[in-house]
Amino acid sequence: MGYAQTVYEPTGTIASVGYPDGYTSSAAESWKFRVPGAFFYTITFTDVDLDQDGCYDYLVIYDDSDYLAPGKTICDLPSAPIKIDSSKITITFNTASAFAAGKRGAGFRFVYTTNDNAPPPSTSAAFTTTVEPTPPSTIVITSEQPPSPTTTTSGVSVTTTTVANTAPPAGGNFPTDGQDDSQCGNPARQPQITGFDYKAQTAALSQYQISSSNRVVNGEEAIPHSWPWQVGLQGSYGSLYCGGTLVDAEWVVTAAHCAPLIFIGTYGSDQVALGMHDRRGNEASKQLIDVAAVYVHPQYDSPDRSHDVAMVKLKTPAVLNDDVSVACEAHKDWDFPANMQCVVTGWGVTVEGGNQVTDKLQQAPLPLLSDQDCYDLYQEANLDTTPDMQCAGGQGKGACNGDSGGPLNCYVNNRWYHMGIVSFGEASCDTEIASIFARVAELRDFIDGTIAQYS
Numbered sequence: 001m002g003y004a005q006t007v008y009e010p011t012g013t014i015a016s017v018g019y020p021d022g023y024t025s026s027a028a029e030s031w032k033f034r035v036p037g038a039f040f041y042t043i044t045f046t047d048v049d050l051d052q053d054g055c056y057d058y059l060v061i062y063d064d065s066d067y068l069a070p071g072k073t074i075c076d077l078p079s080a081p082i083k084i085d086s087s088k089i090t091i092t093f094n095t096a097s098a099f100a101a102g103k104r105g106a107g108f109r110f111v112y113t114t115n116d117n118a119p120p121p122s123t124s125a126a127f128t129t130t131v132e133p134t135p136p137s138t139i140v141i142t143s144e145q146p147p148s149p150t151t152t153t154s155g156v157s158v159t160t161t162t163v164a165n166t167a168p169p170a171g172g173n174f175p176t177d178g179q180d181d182s183q184c185g186n187p188a189r190q191p192q193i194t195g196f197d198y199k200a201q202t203a204a205l206s207q208y209q210i211s212s213s214n215r216v217v218n219g220e221e222a223i224p225h226s227w228p229w230q231v232g233l234q235g236s237y238g239s240l241y242c243g244g245t246l247v248d249a250e251w252v253v254t255a256a257h258c259a260p261l262i263f264i265g266t267y268g269s270d271q272v273a274l275g276m277h278d279r280r281g282n283e284a285s286k287q288l289i290d291v292a293a294v295y296v297h298p299q300y301d302s303p304d305r306s307h308d309v310a311m312v313k314l315k316t317p318a319v320l321n322d323d324v325s326v327a328c329e330a331h332k333d334w335d336f337p338a339n340m341q342c343v344v345t346g347w348g349v350t351v352e353g354g355n356q357v358t359d360k361l362q363q364a365p366l367p368l369l370s371d372q373d374c375y376d377l378y379q380e381a382n383l384d385t386t387p388d389m390q391c392a393g394g395q396g397k398g399a400c401n402g403d404s405g406g407p408l409n410c411y412v413n414n415r416w417y418h419m420g421i422v423s424f425g426e427a428s429c430d431t432e433i434a435s436i437f438a439r440v441a442e443l444r445d446f447i448d449g450t451i452a453q454y455s
Contacts, residue, residue: 228322371387
């Protein structure tokens with residue numbers, strides 16, 4: 001289905017597409033319940049008939065008022081109705097590939113009610129409730145003029161629009177400190193982001209400079225190799241589980257919570273994929289290099305995720321070229337202002353509540369939040385954000401499962417900087433809620449020190 005559907009009616013019946021005649025493989029459906037005046041929901045399943053060989057196909061019910069709650073997974077018919085004390089919930093249905101799951105059944109069907117509403121009459125229709133599909137999400141800031149025609153670059157269709165000048169963000173602190181950025185952050189193929197004039201934003205930022213002084217959801221396919229520092233961490237059979245950023249020919253920055261997944265063996269290890277756009281394609285640009293070592297920040301705190309950074313050393317140096325090059329790291333103590341638009345990239349889950357990663361690299365522009373807004377937002381989940389965390393997103397786009405460890409890229413002074421590391425966010429990847437990134441500027445001592453000590 002691709003995009004979450006929003007449900008507004010107080011009662012209704014929902015079933016899997018194709019019910020009762022079965023359902024498709026490798027699919028993700030999602031319903032966001034936003035019934036006005038609701039303060040609890042009751043979900044009564046009348047049928048749950050999924051794969052027969054285990055919980056490969058499943059539903060998850062999320063309480064959207066508790067951002068970090070894992071959700072309730074359903075594989076079989078519950079014995080009783082399920083009540084969720086929340087004003088807003090999301091229900092997702094995820095199906096595995098035809099190779100993973102066993103024999104499949106009819107699908108599922110449930111009746112939902114809000115507060116003390118009685119259930120509606122029984123019906124076999126797949127959707128009896130009023131549902132409004134969320135439109136394909138792209139950030140498009142247009143003037144009164146119509147969009148320009150669609151153009152194609154490197155095989156990727158890109159719709160260009162007339163873009164209004166980006167309003168100057170309040171603040172910003174980008175002091176020069178002697179760091180040589182001449183050989184990084186300037187890809188041979190410049191990114192194109194629908195509706196986002198990142199160069200105009202840089203011009204707006206310039207007036208605020210101070211001379212002395214810190215799983216991609218609802219995005220679009222990137223121009224191939226326009227983010228040449230983006231890498232994927234994968235098992236020996238090509239199963240990608242995290243992203244990362246090439247910052248040196250021998251070094252990748254990723255998230256600390258990805259580190260336990262990395263296998264390093266005597267006769268073989270997990271690999272870093274570089275120069276990759278289509279993870280299932282046979283690309284001449286792709287380099288696969290074994291992982292030699294992993295170093296986790298000594299102050300990494302799980303589950304609160306402060307200092308969520310790890311360094312991955314490659315067994316052999318990457319070959320740098322137009323398809324593989326290093327990112328510029330945000331300078332120590334740079335301060336990026338609230339409302340600045342930066343770009344997250346990755347191969348992670350592309351729909352809210354989904355479980356299928358994408359084949360081709362995705363990108364999405366995200367607005368940065370102020371530290372205070374970020375703190376206030378996550379206080380609702382009883383989480384204290386820390387100075388090394390940066391909130392971004394919450395306007396229909398975000399990072400999700402599989403994007404972890406990948407870069408948040410910001411354009412400053414005519415080049416791209418690795419500003420953030422995908423860390424964590426709301427459990428079902430709700431794009432109304434900002435994700436949290438590890439702030440590179442606050443973590444430079446660990447990044448630089450690890451490279452210096454172990455190179």
